[in-house]
Amino acid sequence: MVQKIVHDWATGKVYPHFQFVFSFRFRDLNAINCRINLRNLILDLYPYFGNILGELWKNPEGLLFTFDGLDEFKDSINFADNRRNTEPQYMCTDPEDWCEVSDIVYSLLQHKLLPGCSVLVTSRPTALHLLEKAEISVWAEILGFVGEEWKEYFNKFFEDQSVAAAVFNHVEENEILYTMCYNPSYCWILGLSLGPFFTQRERKQQRVPKTITQLYSYYIYNILKNHGREIESPRDVLLKIGEMAFTWVSKKKIVFRNGDLIKYNLQPSQFLSGFMMELLERDDSAQSVVYTFPHLTIQEFVAALAQFLSPYPGNIRKLLSEAHSKKDGRFEIFLRFVVGLSSSQSARPLEEFLGPFLHQTICRVIDWVKEMIEGQIRKSGSKTGKRNLLNTLHYLFESQNTALARATVGSVETLTFGDREAECTLQLTPIDCAVLSHVIGLCDTIKYLDLEYCSIQCEGFQRLGPGLHKCQVLRLGANKLRDSGVKLLSAALRNPDCKILRLWLWDNGLTASCTEDLSSALSTNRSLTALNVGCNNLGDSGVKLLSAALRNPDCKIQELDISDNRLTDSCAEDLYSALRTNRSLTWLNLRTNSFTDQSVPALRSLILTCRSLEWIQ
Known part of the structure; x- marks a missing residue:
């Protein structure tokens, strides 16, 4: 979205009053581990501005700064912290002041630095609470696809329009899948996972997915079918990928580096590229490759899948209880996938390539769900209790x-x-x-x-x-x-x-x-x-x-x-x-x-x- 905004500005379609637009990603800013000033922050990404920045500071109204992906930023910015306005080490009122990246972002947003300039910050909902105390004049929620655009996406995704119509009709008849279609990424996953059911004769007799867990099971199934022969033990490799994914879900991170792969004894391969995307990123003025799952929910699904591939089921109930106790929502989708994978219908396609899921793990997950639901029903008087009960009902749905x-x-x-x-x-x-x-x-x-x-x-x-x-x-x-x-x-x-x-x-x-x-x-x-x-x-x-x-x-x-x-x-x-x-x-x-x-x-x-x-x- 931010790339499109910058492109439309550059081609004269939007924001003609801005002379310059500087676009940063919080994911890139994470690589800066020292104090820096706004001048060098800009020149690091836009070196061709040279010595003309001093002229830009004279007209801050003509500048737009975009910061994309606050939820991916390693530092937490507290906009209610008055120390930034009173203590010298936090103050950043001049583009030449040396300070932390978080102080620069804070000062721009709070009009302490270059007052009059405009700032656009994007974030997933999980980090919106960080902006509640910020001096923001306009909020916008990106709704994604609406109405007929859902159908239009499938018509463009499939060359065979009869397949496009069959996939869309199935999605339209299924409440859960249909309500996912506002998100283009989900539409992409739906197209990849459901298409084979309406194009491959041998798959027509199988039950078409109706839950998100079943949908993602077939998404992974198709990767295993296409790339599983390229590696000796898909189960072992997928277990390592899942363990790595779970660690990063725990830390609310979505970017993996070569060091992370080495830690889990993983090597870049065509098989791995079926699960993760390779991206070129700047790191200390050099280019390096980083990895990310195509969508956060795919990372959460693979993390859930690892729980059933592990040969050690003993700690699964403790892990689930600890994950459920987190109040920031980071494990909410992960837990739905875990319970969903305890269902034989969700597990069956994956077991074809990964071998049987551990029976002890399945039983312990089901026992944990029973305890959770019985407890939440008794505690559903408060708003928190209602939210917890609703989450457990989602578990029931995913399990079918x-x-x-x-x-x-x-x-x-x-x-x-x-x-x-x-x-x-x-x-x-x-x-x-x-x-x-x-x-x-x-x-x-x-x-x-x-x-x-x-x-x-x-x-x-x-x-x-x-x-x-x-x-x-x-x-x-x-x-x-x-x-x-x-x-x-x-x-x-x-x-x-x-x-x-x-x-x-x-x-x-x-x-x-x-x-x-x-x-x-x-x-x-x-x-x-x-x-x-x-x-x-x-x-x-x-x-x-x-x-x-x-x-x-x-x-x-x-x-x-x-x-x-x-x-x-x-x-x-x-x-x-x-x-x-x-x-x-x-x-x-x-x-x-x-x-x-x-x-x-x-x-x-x-x-x-x-x-x-x-x-x-």
Whole structure:
């Protein structure tokens, strides 16, 4: 992305007000082990600037500095540390001042050095907390591919458009794989791993991957198939690669040097190049080769795979517990892969080249998952507890072990990820929703599901929807479901096996457009007794449609909250007409609407009809 920004600036497409753009990578800056000044930092990378830098300092507004990959920087920059502003050894207010690289970056960002210049810093989410105290005026999140761009990628990836269509259809039908497609790197992995299933006749009868672990198993399988014959013992070499990868996951590093390979008795080879990319890097004014996995998740997968190749399974549970205890998320994906690889379906393709996974390791991983889930269910009251529980549900999904799922969550009656206080709730991604739907689908005991303030939105709700009819109490308030989300929920209400008794949909941005579907569902539903659609924008036309459902003699609604919905006198007669024939409703909330004295006769009749009516003008 940074390269494109620099290219577009150089060709005049963006930022015409900048005279010069200086681009640095934190990965390169890690090689600087001494104090340096901004002048030499620039000349080291741009030697042709010679002695003209002094002229540039006179117009800092014309300078843009980009620093790419803060998450890869070896030093931690504390932007809340006031020592940098008061103690001489940390101060860097002049391009000629000698200091640490971290001090230069700090001073540029905090406008202490060359005030008026512009600075762009990029980072993976794992290091964003370092920038919270920095004086940053604009934040941007890179979303990657959206909508039709996913399909377009596969059409360009495969020459055979029938294969492209088959791969995309499989991805589209699979919630977890589909939600990965925003990331171009994931699309590349999907294309490499899934393509053979739709192009090689002998592979068509095998089950196409549906979890990320299964997907990555076939990614590695294809490398082993193409390069496995080039080395005497692929299992031993892959174990060493995995051990090295795990060490670097632990240290949050993604770049390997020749010294790292030597330490693990690895030699550069065509086999190794199947797993890792070779990059030319500057090191002390010289060129050297460094290695990195094509994507961080591939590094995490190989690190997980090494646990099953090791002949010593004794410490696996201790390792998993220690990894799970880290609160910075560095092992989150690694742990999902470990549990996923305990499944025979994920292990089978790799065992063809690597030999059988150690049975003791598989058993100990499964036992650890059981203990973790049972413990997290009991501790899911806090936000941290909710996050830990959600992570363990991801483990269950990756394992695809139905017996394990039913043994651990088969008797759970309550799942709570929301809260009436927004700051105590957990934000759920579409992938989280797909995992949650999978768990609900496996268990028939979950009666109460609280997802209030979870920011699910319509895309997440699409993933969550299929299993919702099995729950008795659904709290879905403040989730921005919009009308399209409620249309999906109406399908659950129409399900003949629907068990939903109480449904909260307050503050979801609903309008009259969704009430036709909702009204139709209420007319046929035989279970729902309480509905809260308060704090929306149903309006008079929406309530008129709901009134039609209330007139249906089969409607079972006993409690209805339509407060704060911009209702006026126009709908009062419709409500009165509906409730004059309705025999189930006993509680109605109409507060915070726009009724006037003209509605008093009809509303008085409502009070007499519903003995427990709560009404505040």
